[in-house]
Structures are given as structure tokens and as C-alpha cells.
Amino acid sequence: MRVLILNQAEVSRLLPMAECMEVMADVLKALARGEAILPLRPVMWLPERVGALAMMPAYLRNLDIMGLKAISVFPGNLGTEFDSHQGAVLLFETKHGQLLAIMDASSITAIRTAAVSGVATQLLARKDARDLAILGSGVQAQTHLEAMLLARKIARVRVWSRDPDHAQFFAQGQSQRHRITVEPMRSAPEAVTGADIICTTTSAREPVLLREWIAPGSHINAVGASTPFTRELDTPTVVNAQLFVDRRESALIAGACNRRPGRSTSHI
Structure with missing residues (x-):
């Protein structure tokens, strides 16, 4: 064999x-x-x-x-x-x-996860979406930037990390790699305000994205909260969102969906 x-x-x-x-x-x-x-x-x-x-x-x-x-x-x-x-x-x-x-x-894992977000963005984000915000600065942030650049004609990229040095390092490296300016932001609200597409790629246990920061019609790829013990989106964001998932059973145990009243979801 x-x-x-x-x-x-x-x-x-x-x-x-x-x-x-x-x-x-x-x-x-x-x-x-x-x-x-x-x-x-x-x-x-x-x-x-x-x-x-x-x-x-x-x-x-x-x-x-x-x-x-x-x-x-x-x-x-x-x-x-x-x-x-x-x-x-x-x-x-x-x-x-x-x-x-x-x-x-x-x-x-890094490529496949971002690829699914890329497919979702192609299908669900507005056709004129150009402004991208990424919360997190690790491997998933890197691959999600790559996928988003393929999914839409991105004109602006902002990144935020809980460690400002990580955000700065990410911005410098990815700007050179993709020949697009990546702006490191000092806070999550600064990163997402006015963004058309938001990717949350953190391991946060408490929300890093709040409903009050999100522009109407924004598309969110929430990938970090894959267990009941992690959470990236606050409850108002989840309650007011139209959720699309790859698999309902898996999504219902995730950190965001298991806090959604009624737990109504749609498949991609």
C-alpha cells in the first residue's frame, strides 16, 4: 500500500x-x-x-x-x-x-475555512462591496484577506487586533504580499465603521463586534466562535442578522447561534 x-x-x-x-x-x-x-x-x-x-x-x-x-x-x-x-x-x-x-x-484548515467564507461572500455580499474590515490578525485573518480579495474588488482594508503590535505586523506584511494598503486600527469600532464586509477571525470568549458599529447591509463572515465557549458577535447583532450557515446542526452549538432566540437560520 x-x-x-x-x-x-x-x-x-x-x-x-x-x-x-x-x-x-x-x-x-x-x-x-x-x-x-x-x-x-x-x-x-x-x-x-x-x-x-x-x-x-x-x-x-x-x-x-x-x-x-x-x-x-x-x-x-x-x-x-x-x-x-x-x-x-x-x-x-x-x-x-x-x-x-x-x-x-x-x-x-486555514485555506478551507477562508474559502467557505469566500464562497459565502460571493453569494451574499452586495455586488458593490469594496470596504473590508478584519478583526483578528492571525492565520485565519491572512487567508480571509486572500479570499475576500478574490470574492470582491476590495478597495480598502482595515484590521484590528487585541494586540496593536500584531495588527501593525499584519498590515505591513499583507500590504506587501497583496499590493494593497492594509490599515491597522486602534479599536474595533474604528475598523468596522462603514465596512461593507466584516470578517471576525478571533478566539474571543466575549463579543468583539457590536451591533451599534455595523452599517446597514453589511456582510459578516463570523468564523472564530466555533464552540459554545467562544463568542465574537454580541446578541443584538445575531438577533438582527439574517443567518446563513453551511450546516444547521453545527451552527447551533457555536458561540453566536446558541444565544439567538428562536435560532432561525438559513442554508447557503
Whole structure:
């Protein structure tokens, strides 16, 4: 049995954002048609919730492929040499259950998550959306900037981080990378006021985005609050928003949706 092994750099090279957005659009359609199996992920939390281990199995019928992502999540790694998300993706064929590939999960997670936000932005944001705000300055902030630049003709980018030095470093690096001016802002309200598109990419446990700051008709990609213990949006934002999710069952356990009265959501 031959097994393909891809490291972080190889995954990044072989999975460009534009292609990943196309793939994710197709996969989301397959999921909506019932052509995929995607169980809720089991999560094991460490004492005092300093970190977690999550396991995410899935099956795609039209490719006769099944896989599993096992990933550790350590928010305290932000700003260090270690990724906050580390792990591996295992890929199997479904005729005999043979292992086909083992791939680094850090790059896949970073690219795939932003690619889904990119697809959502293409479908849901106003066509004339040009002003982008990013809350957070980590890996997801980087990949979301890349996805947003593909989804819309962005003319202005503002970034805010709880650590001003991180925001400054992000702005300098991403300005050079994408040849667009990224403005580091001193506060979250300054970053989002008047923005057409807002991406929240933090590990916050308390809201970092308040309803009173948000312009009417803004599109929000809220990706950081993926557990009941994290929260990026305040209750008025969630209550007054029209929510679109990739999977209702997963969204209902997330930090924002589990605080929404009535919990009414729509699928993309």
C-alpha cells in the first residue's frame, strides 16, 4: 500500500485559494443534496479548556472518498511560533477502506475555512462591496484577506487586533504580499465603521463586534466562535442578522447561534 504524505508547505502550494473556493462551492452543493455524510465533530477538552482535540469525519459519495481530520486547538499559541490549529487529515477510499493520504491539517484548515467564507461572500455580499474590515490578525485573518480579495474588488482594508503590535505586523506584511494598503486600527469600532464586509477571525470568549458599529447591509463572515465557549458577535447583532450557515446542526452549538432566540437560520 502506497500512501501519499503532504506537509504544510506542499498543501499550501497544491491548494491555491481560488481553486479551493471552487471546490468548496461544489462540496457545499453536494452536502445540500444529501450526497455527503458529515457527522457532528466530537471534541475533547483539556482541563481549564486550555486546548482541545477535535475529530471530524466525512464521506463524499460522488468521489467514493472518506476522510478524517484530527486537529488540536490551542488558542494560547496565537502570537507564538506554534499554530493555534495543528493536526492531520487522513484520506481513505471506500471500496476496501485503504488509506490513501496523510496531509498536514494546518494549511488545509486555514485555506478551507477562508474559502467557505469566500464562497459565502460571493453569494451574499452586495455586488458593490469594496470596504473590508478584519478583526483578528492571525492565520485565519491572512487567508480571509486572500479570499475576500478574490470574492470582491476590495478597495480598502482595515484590521484590528487585541494586540496593536500584531495588527501593525499584519498590515505591513499583507500590504506587501497583496499590493494593497492594509490599515491597522486602534479599536474595533474604528475598523468596522462603514465596512461593507466584516470578517471576525478571533478566539474571543466575549463579543468583539457590536451591533451599534455595523452599517446597514453589511456582510459578516463570523468564523472564530466555533464552540459554545467562544463568542465574537454580541446578541443584538445575531438577533438582527439574517443567518446563513453551511450546516444547521453545527451552527447551533457555536458561540453566536446558541444565544439567538428562536435560532432561525438559513442554508447557503
